Amino acid sequence: MRPSDQLAQFVAEALGAGRSRQEIADALKGAGWAPNDVSEALNAWAEVDFTPPGPRPRPYVSAREAFFYGLMFAALAMTAWHLVSLSFNLIDRWVPDIERSYAYNYSLRQMRWSIASLIVFAPLFMVLNARVVRETRNDPSKRRSGVRKWFGYITLFLATIALLVDLIWVIYLLLDGELNLRVSLKAMTVATVAGVVFLYFRRETMSHEDAI
Amino acid sequence: MKTRSDLLPQILLGGLVVAAVIAGIIVVGGPKAGRMERRDTIRLEDLRKLAEFVRCVASTENKQLPEVLQPQAACTGQARLADPYTDVPYTYRKTSDTTFQVCAAFERPDAVIYTYFASGTFDAETGCATVTYYR
Numbered sequence: 090m091r092p093s094d095q096l097a098q099f100v101a102e103a104l105g106a107g108r109s110r111q112e113i114a115d116a117l118k119g120a121g122w123a124p125n126d127v128s129e130a131l132n133a134w135a136e137v138d139f140t141p142p143g144p145r146p147r148p149y150v151s152a153r154e155a156f157f158y159g160l161m162f163a164a165l166a167m168t169a170w171h172l173v174s175l176s177f178n179l180i181d182r183w184v185p186d187i188e189r190s191y192a193y194n195y196s197l198r199q200m201r202w203s204i205a206s207l208i209v210f211a212p213l214f215m216v217l218n219a220r221v222v223r224e225t226r227n228d229p230s231k232r233r234s235g236v237r238k239w240f241g242y243i244t245l246f247l248a249t250i251a252l253l254v255d256l257i258w259v260i261y262l263l264l265d266g267e268l269n270l271r272v273s274l275k276a277m278t279v280a281t282v283a284g285v286v287f288l289y290f291r292r293e294t295m296s297h298e299d300a301i
Numbered sequence: 302m303k304t305r306s307d308l309l310p311q312i313l314l315g316g317l318v319v320a321a322v323i324a325g326i327i328v329v330g331g332p333k334a335g336r337m338e339r340r341d342t343i344r345l346e347d348l349r350k351l352a353e354f355v356r357c358v359a360s361t362e363n364k365q366l367p368e369v370l371q372p373q374a375a376c377t378g379q380a381r382l383a384d385p386y387t388d389v390p391y392t393y394r395k396t397s398d399t400t401f402q403v404c405a406a407f408e409r410p411d412a413v414i415y416t417y418f419a420s421g422t423f424d425a426e427t428g429c430a431t432v433t434y435y436r
Contacts, residue, residue, distance in 0.1 A: 168314070168318065172317060172318060172321055175321045175322075175325050176321055178325075179321070179324055179325065179328060182328055197328075197329050197338065197412055200325050200328065200329045201329055201335070203325065204322050204325045204326060204329070207318050207321065207322050208322065211314075211315070211318040214314075215311065215314075215315065218311070281317070282317070285310050285313045285314050285317070286310075286314075288309065288310040288313070289310040289311075289314070
């Protein structure tokens, strides 16, 4: 039996025997459990006047959701990447770098590729996201999906990294004396796209109760 | 209140994507622009081969640059003397004893890249390459 199972069993039995939550928490802390272990073990059981106590719903993992959230994650990643890439090329076009004027034709090809990717992936993401929002509204238990949490946090992680690297980039260029209009616009683009992605997934990860 | 905060990122992302795609299509142009670029790439290659052809012709004629460009049995190579799409002959001009120009009509000069030209310079705006002939 794993230690966490032992803990769960102990809490269930203690609650079933009519001990108060405070008593159980004190006993467990005395046994050396960390406060968050204790509160997690206690939160697994509902606080109702009923013995034995009813279990709270737990996070779950489903292959069907792995497919949906994986696809949604990929679609968002492609959308964000090509949105930034296309914006960079447009900024290079509108605010040309007099020191580097070549690679024009190449960037045209790159822009065509980005446009094609956005036409496919942006609507796909929108459709999948709308579907997820609808399903969650109809069935709030979907909020406990482990896959959903993981993809949400991975996205949040990547968006945060993008924002931090963007900040480092700006500070570096400032120190290097290269912080001009073109670079500032690019930095703002990255910050905007990462910020929107951040907004998207912040609410996904807001309920910490069931986070795993 | 809740629905609005749910919709905000959606509207932002959708707006950004639509704006970027529209701006992108305006800049890169449609399929027609793509075909123009591809034809221009062929024209630039033709000019390079044509310059090679001129050098070859000069070497068979006592190292004198020709006044007018004509097909030469000894130097046929793969050089085209006329634009394969419009059939308009490429322009050849002897500008001095050691320099000459070869020109073509480019359809999208601002999109021409890789403008490197062996022992010469290429200007996409005029569509002309000015080449030095080293005897």
